Amino acid sequence: MTANQAGQGVRAxxxxxxxxxxxLAVQDLVLERGYDExxxxxxxASAEISRSTFFRYFPSKEDALFGTTADxxxxxxxxxxxxPGSETPWAALRHALDALIEQYEGHDERTRxxxxxxxxxxxxxxxxREKNARWQELLRPEVARRIGADPADVSDPRAHAxxxxxxxxxxxxxxxWTQSARPQPIATLLDRAMGATSALG
Structure with missing residues (x-):
């Protein structure tokens, strides 16, 4: 690794x-005061940065609120x-979602x-919903491959479905999870939801 690459890594x-x-500052304020307020x-003021610094990192308040889930x-x-390739597309998606679930449950009540x-x-x-639409495009090639569809064929609706x-x-x-006074683990709720959907077939 060159010194320039190392410097870029530190800056990143x-x-x-x-x-x-x-x-984190946005989330704390929104929970304390409300989003619109x-x-x-x-x-x-809370993050002790200037407006120009804020807009260097985020184009809007909404983007900052969603900042921790950007990737x-x-x-x-x-x-x-x-x-594994042996898994059905539905099972593979369910297992892949575990990483997302852990991100939610890792902060429990605050994230709720x-x-x-x-x-x-x-x-x-x-x-x-815009974020979900972006995720659709990211996931579509792999799901299309798993269902035996052509990832390049955007006219095939199956992967999107x-x-x-x-x-x-x-x-x-x-x-x-957010509405229940005594919520079950998200993994349990997701299993129920995905199980009900798969049972319709």
Missing amino acids: RAREAMRAEVA TTVDDIC AGERLRDALTAR RLTRLIVSNPALAARH VIASALGCVEAALAA
């Missing part, structure tokens, strides 16, 4: 650390690709409150 890690710090200026789609794709806020706020729910169904089950599991 510093950038990600700053993004995580700002995202939290401004970029509030975020900058979740790539991790989900990699987890799916790593699943954030997730409840996201699904109940129209603007944030819309951004969440499988992914949309799986992500819909995730949404249903998260909704149940």
Whole structure:
């Protein structure tokens, strides 16, 4: 590794650390004050950064709130690709989703409150759907390969249908998790949702 490459690695890690710090500040403020009541200026004051620094890392308040899950789609794709070829596409997707579930359950009540806020706020729910649409594109080639479809054939709806169904089950599991006073583990809820969907066939 050259000195230039090492320097780039250090800068990349510093950038990600700053993004995580700002995202955490946004989440804390939103949970304390509410999403609409939290401004970029509030975020900058809490994180002790300037507005120009904030916008260097995030284009908007919404992006900052979702900042800690920015690379979740790539991790989900990699987890799916790593699943054994002997698994059905549905089983492979379910197992690949474990990494995502762990991210939610790792923070328990705090993450439950954030997730409840996201699904109940129209603007944030819309951004969440945009994220899912991006995940669809990331996952489509691998799912298409697993179902025997041509990954290059965008006119074939099967891969999209499988992914949309799986992500819909995730949404249903998260909704149940956020609304229950004594929630079951997300993995259990997701198993129930995906089991009910597969049983329809």
